[in-house]
Each structure stands twice: as structure tokens, then as C-alpha cells.
Amino acid sequence: MIRNIAILLVFQLAGETLARGAAMSVPGPVIGLGALFLTLLAVPGLAERMRDTADGLLAHLSLLFVPAGVGVTAHLATFADAGLALAAALVGSTVLAILAGVGAFVLTARLTGARRDE
Amino acid sequence: MNDPFKLWSYLAQEPLLWLTVTLAAYVIADWISARMGEHPLANPVLIAILIIAAVLGVSATPYETYFEGAQFVHFMLGPATVALAVPLHANLGRVKRSLAPMAVALLAGSLTAMLSALGIAYALGVRGEALLSLAPKSATAPVALGVSEAIGGEPTLTAVLVILTGITGAIVATPLLNALSVKDWRARGFAVGVAAHGIGTAHAFRINSTAGAFSGIGMGLNAILTAILAPLVMTLFG
Known part of the structure; x- marks a missing residue:
């Protein structure tokens, strides 16, 4: 497990270094994600060995959002100011994005005849 | 340290207290969510945030002090993002089979959002x-x-908006897609992952494992696409 966490940190660090060094707008962890994905394609055995650690970390993904979410207490002024507009934007855009995504997926699957899973 | 006020002022400055509060609040929130039959409105992230916000309010603790302790949990978001490569790789076969629908849905969902x-x-x-x-x-x-940060926003405000988006997606997805009687779990999961990232994905995994896998893929791909598109889109509004 420690080795797997070390691998994740090495890829994050490499991504972070590249993102800062080359002043890219893609965040470091995403570059790390891409680099690890390419590495797993090259070394499929590594994916099997990392699976438990990855599953364990991702199973508790919700928890990791809590500290940032509590930040709402530091932005009460903004929400008092523009709370309704921001709420309308969040709810409206989330509903529209889900509809657009589902519609585009179903339509394209039908047109290309991409066969159904399971 | 017999004086309770001295004890409190010591503990309130230490990371240990707020790290413990964060984990304890999440455990309680998860329990409440399970007790309510995982009703969409009983979202564990939302409940945990409300509990902690109440504790901070009552104890008059500034967010900065809280974050000194909570940052250890927050830090794990980075490695967790890198770890998304593993399920993405595990679902490679499925991804290849629905490449075209995913590409179109990713672009449509991301731009619409x-x-x-x-x-x-x-x-x-x-x-x-x-x-x-x-x-x-x-x-x-x-x-x-x-x-x-890269486009000139306020990262801590973005964090709050991201989490509220995720909670909104987790709450509306199932009733919305059932009302439209969408039967394709790939489409349902993928769209939710693109629109409502990790919190949507956590919700999708609870409903259907295929939906969960595709939601994770949608989240991962939208992470990359948003990083590329957001600076371009902002030039429209700038």
C-alpha cells in the first residue's frame, strides 16, 4: 500500500513539476493521471497491483471534498450578495449538462450502433 | 492545563482537533444518510459540511484555523485524482466500445455545463x-x-461551487433520468460524471456499478477537457 501511495505521489509530483515548470493551464494531478494511465497501458501488471489502493482511495472520494466545502463559511458575504443567482446557475447548468450529456450519448450510440454494455 | 479555557485554546489551535472533527462529522453524516435509505437529499457531503459549519459557528472558529487541520484530508484529493487512472485503465474495453458516444457526450456535457x-x-x-x-x-x-487560479477566479469560492454542483447533480440525476426513462446505464453514468464529478460518481456507484464506472470515466475526461476549455470560454465573457 505504501509503495502504491508512493507511486501516486511520484506521478502527482511529476505532473505538478511539469505544470508549474511549463506554466500549463492543465493542473498537475491531471497530468499525473494522464502519465499514470499511459504507464498502465505499457505495464498492465502494475494496474492489478495498484487496484486495491486506488479503489480504497476512490471509495472515500466524498470525504475528501468536505474540507473545501466547509469553505462556504468563509464566503457567506458572496452568497448573501449573489446567492440566488449562483444557486440558479448551479442548478440550471447541472440539469442542462446532464440532459445534454445523456442526449448526446444515447443519440450517438444509436447512430454509430455502438453496442450496449452487458 | 486544568483550566478548561486554556485547554480549549490549546486544542483549537492544533490540527488534531479539526482533523478529528472532519472525520467524525463524515462518519455521522454517512450514518444519517444510510439511516435515511440513502435518499438523494441526505447527501453525506452536504450533511458533514452542515455539521462542521455549525461547530465552527458555535465555537467562533475561523475557516483558516479549521483548514490547518482539515488540510490533511484535502491534500488527498491530488493523489485521488492520479488514482483515477486505475479504474480508467480497468474499463479500457468498455471505453473502446463506446468511444464515439463518449466523445460527443463529453463535449456536449462539458460545454453545456x-x-x-x-x-x-x-x-x-x-x-x-x-x-x-x-x-x-x-x-x-x-x-x-x-x-x-489560472483564469483569475477565487479558488476557495470555486471549491464551494464545485461541491454544491456535485451535491446538486447527485440529488437531481436519478429523479430526472427516471422521469425521462433513460435505460442506458452507460449514458446515465457518463453524463452525471461529466456534470457532477466525484460526488455524482459516488452517487452513481450506489445506484448501478456500470453507471459508476462510466461516471468515473466522465469525471476524469471532463477534468482534462475543462482544464483546456475554461481559459478559451472565459475569453468570451472577459
């Missing part, structure tokens, strides 16, 4: 930093924070 959020907020008079902070809100937190 960004443009409609900015459009609605702009029409209702939101300008400046708050508007910039809104652009990357459908991407997963570590990505959204990085993008927000």
Missing part, C-alpha cells in the same frame, strides 16, 4: 471574480481549483 452556468449567472448580474470562479465548477475539485 460551462456556458449555461456562466450565461445564467451573467444574466442575473454576477460579474468579476465570482463569475470566473464559476467556470470550472463541473470539474473535480483539484482540477477546478487549479483552473480557477
Whole structure:
């Protein structure tokens, strides 16, 4: 497990270094994600060995959002100011994005005849 | 340290207290959510945030002090983002089989999320930093924070908007898609992952494992696409 966490940190660090060094707008962890994905394609055995650690970390993904979410207490002024507009934007855009995504997926699957899973 | 006020002022400054409060609040929130039959409104992230916000309010603790302790949990978002490569790789076969629908749905969902959020907020008079902070809100937190910083938003405000987006997606997805009787779990999961990142994915996994896998893929791909598109889209509103 420690080795797997070390691998994740090495890829994050490499991504972070590249993102800062080359002043890219893609965040470091995403570059790390891409680099690890390419590495797993090259070394499929590594994916099997990392699976438990990855599953364990991702199973508790919700928890990791809590500290940032509590930040709402530091932005009460903004929400008092523009709370309704921001709420309308969040709810409206989330509903529209889900509809657009589902519609585009179903339509394209039908047109290309991409066969159904399971 | 017999004086309870001295004891409190010591503990309140130490990371240990707020780290413990964060984990304890999440355990309680998870328990409440399970007790309510995992009703969409009983979202564990939302409940945990409300519990902690109440504790901070009662103890008059500033967010900065809280974050000194909670940062250890927050830090794990980075490695968790990198770890998304593992399920993405495990679902490679499925990804290859539905490459075209995923590509079109990714572009449609990602652009719709960004443009409609900015459009609605702009029409209702939101300008400046708050508007910039809104652009990357459908991407997963570590990505959204990085993008927000890069385009001139306020990362901590973006973090809140990201989490509220995720909670909104987790609450509306199932009733909305059932009402439209969408039967394809790949489509349902993928769209939710693109629109509502990790919190949507956590919800999708609870409903159906295929939906969960595709939601994770949608989240990962939208993280990358948002990082590329947000700076371009902001030039439209800049």
C-alpha cells in the first residue's frame, strides 16, 4: 500500500513539476493521471497491483471534498450578495449538462450502433 | 492545563482537533444518510459540511484555523485524482466500445455545463471574480481549483461551487433520468460524471456499478477537457 501511495505521489509530483515548470493551464494531478494511465497501458501488471489502493482511495472520494466545502463559511458575504443567482446557475447548468450529456450519448450510440454494455 | 479555557485554546489551535472533527462529522453524516435509505437529499457531503459549519459557528472558529487541520484530508484529493487512472485503465474495453458516444457526450456535457452556468449567472448580474470562479465548477475539485487560479477566479469560492454542483447533480440525476426513462446505464453514468464529478460518481456507484464506472470515466475526461476549455470560454465573457 505504501509503495502504491508512493507511486501516486511520484506521478502527482511529476505532473505538478511539469505544470508549474511549463506554466500549463492543465493542473498537475491531471497530468499525473494522464502519465499514470499511459504507464498502465505499457505495464498492465502494475494496474492489478495498484487496484486495491486506488479503489480504497476512490471509495472515500466524498470525504475528501468536505474540507473545501466547509469553505462556504468563509464566503457567506458572496452568497448573501449573489446567492440566488449562483444557486440558479448551479442548478440550471447541472440539469442542462446532464440532459445534454445523456442526449448526446444515447443519440450517438444509436447512430454509430455502438453496442450496449452487458 | 486544568483550566478548561486554556485547554480549549490549546486544542483549537492544533490540527488534531479539526482533523478529528472532519472525520467524525463524515462518519455521522454517512450514518444519517444510510439511516435515511440513502435518499438523494441526505447527501453525506452536504450533511458533514452542515455539521462542521455549525461547530465552527458555535465555537467562533475561523475557516483558516479549521483548514490547518482539515488540510490533511484535502491534500488527498491530488493523489485521488492520479488514482483515477486505475479504474480508467480497468474499463479500457468498455471505453473502446463506446468511444464515439463518449466523445460527443463529453463535449456536449462539458460545454453545456460551462456556458449555461456562466450565461445564467451573467444574466442575473454576477460579474468579476465570482463569475470566473464559476467556470470550472463541473470539474473535480483539484482540477477546478487549479483552473480557477489560472483564469483569475477565487479558488476557495470555486471549491464551494464545485461541491454544491456535485451535491446538486447527485440529488437531481436519478429523479430526472427516471422521469425521462433513460435505460442506458452507460449514458446515465457518463453524463452525471461529466456534470457532477466525484460526488455524482459516488452517487452513481450506489445506484448501478456500470453507471459508476462510466461516471468515473466522465469525471476524469471532463477534468482534462475543462482544464483546456475554461481559459478559451472565459475569453468570451472577459
